[in-house]
Amino acid sequence: MQLGKHISQRFTQNLEDIRNKVLVMGGLVESQADNAVKSLLEANAELAEEVSISDYKVNKMEVAIDEQCVQVIARNQPAASDLRLVIAVVKVITDLERIGDEAEKIGRESIKLAKYPTVNQLHAELSHLSQLVLGMLHDALDAFARMDTELALKIVANGDLVNKEYNNLSRLLITHMMEDPRNIKSVLRVTWCARSLERIGDHSRNICEYVVYFVKGKDIRHTSLDEVLADHFPGEMERKI
């Protein structure tokens, strides 16, 4: 389905414009998340500050895209794949905005953490989780840009990895707090950052689910991966990602 072939060119233009804005918003959110992680790992208060005050750009884009989606629905009454695109976009930008919020939270915590050396001891673990999550976000945006269901499914399947990594990190953080109660304040901040990272992973996964919704017309939320594969991707079942 080539979305650029409507009889009404303005309709096509509007849809393309919406999609481009989502890509821009995705890029912005990705760089916010990248910078938030960077500021956390490098104890860079300046960068952290920048992240936490830049979230408004993401919010503004969400509102603008939402508005444009409403207009397209009102004016063009999209149906079938066009309707699914608009609905997917409305949902994707909600998740993007939340990712932006999580990045902002990490930024705010990082400003405070920059004064303490706590993060240094946890650097390896935190960095592992962040790389995993940032990779997931990057791939999810890539899957959305190319409407690539295979990539999207792969990301959905890898969601558990993030949870495992997050649980490991939590245990480690608890150990740190027990070892020396003076650490509690700053380790709690790290915990919140880890939590934010885990949430970014979840939101990235949601984005992938909307990619599948747009392409296949199937809602795969709250469905086990095996069911999804069996129902909608019979070929994939054998390859088993």
Next chain:
Amino acid sequence: MTDLIGTLPGMVKSSLESEENKLPVVETRDEFDVEISGTIGKPLVQNAKMSSRNCDVFYGDKQAIFNINLDIGKNEIIAMIGPSGCGKSTYLRVLNRMNDTIPICRVTGEHTLDGEDIYAAEQDPVLLRARVGMVFQKPNPFPKSIYDNVAYGAKLHGLATNRSELDDLVEASLIKAGLFKEVKDDLLMPGTGLSGGQQQRLCIARAIAVDPEVILMDEPTSALDPIATATIEELMDELKENYTIAIVTHSMQQAARVSQRTAYFHLGKLVEVNDTNTVFTNPEHKLTENYITGRFG
């Protein structure tokens, strides 16, 4: 927005700057590559009121409809959509033998109403049309009073034995068509003096008066304003409790609003029949998708 692009990570940036920055392409084939081999979806149902099997229609040498197999379920509204000339109106007219009036038109296949062959030699088309009524695109009241418009069919078919029964029948039909309140004091005024929407409801009342089982509607609201259209759509929803309705419409929003199943016709072939929800959110056939998203005319 453009000032933001410079700050973006590589993937998004290259995607936005590339020449191919068009909307996503998902497994596509050109519309002309798509073959129509049989109808996909659910053309047949369990509780069929009317059924067609292997229906072909010819105008002279020209074939207008190719091998249609379709059931119209009892008490359902089925919408028939498709570009002009796709055969949807022709098919609708097959269902009450309106094509009989066109000398060069030839209809083949089996067509049944409650299992009874409507093209059988002993079938009287006039009686058939009482059971399968029709409402047309342009309201066409007779040049008679409102009362006589509604009473005409009932008199013809002997549905009332005396004046008071006829009065009741006219009143009941006008009430069902949602017109009674507006015209109850003017029953002897000419039907042609009503507004377009009222005239169309008068035609529906006239169709209902002979107690049909199926009502065929051929673009019943295309000459009406949105308010009159809404009234008629609301009416259809009520009528489906007692009647089976097949509607041909050019308004996809109308098909989406009123029908339970939607049939998509293309170049004389029945391409897809599915639940209306499915057709408008996730149609199975490429051609259906293209038509309802406005990708060709």
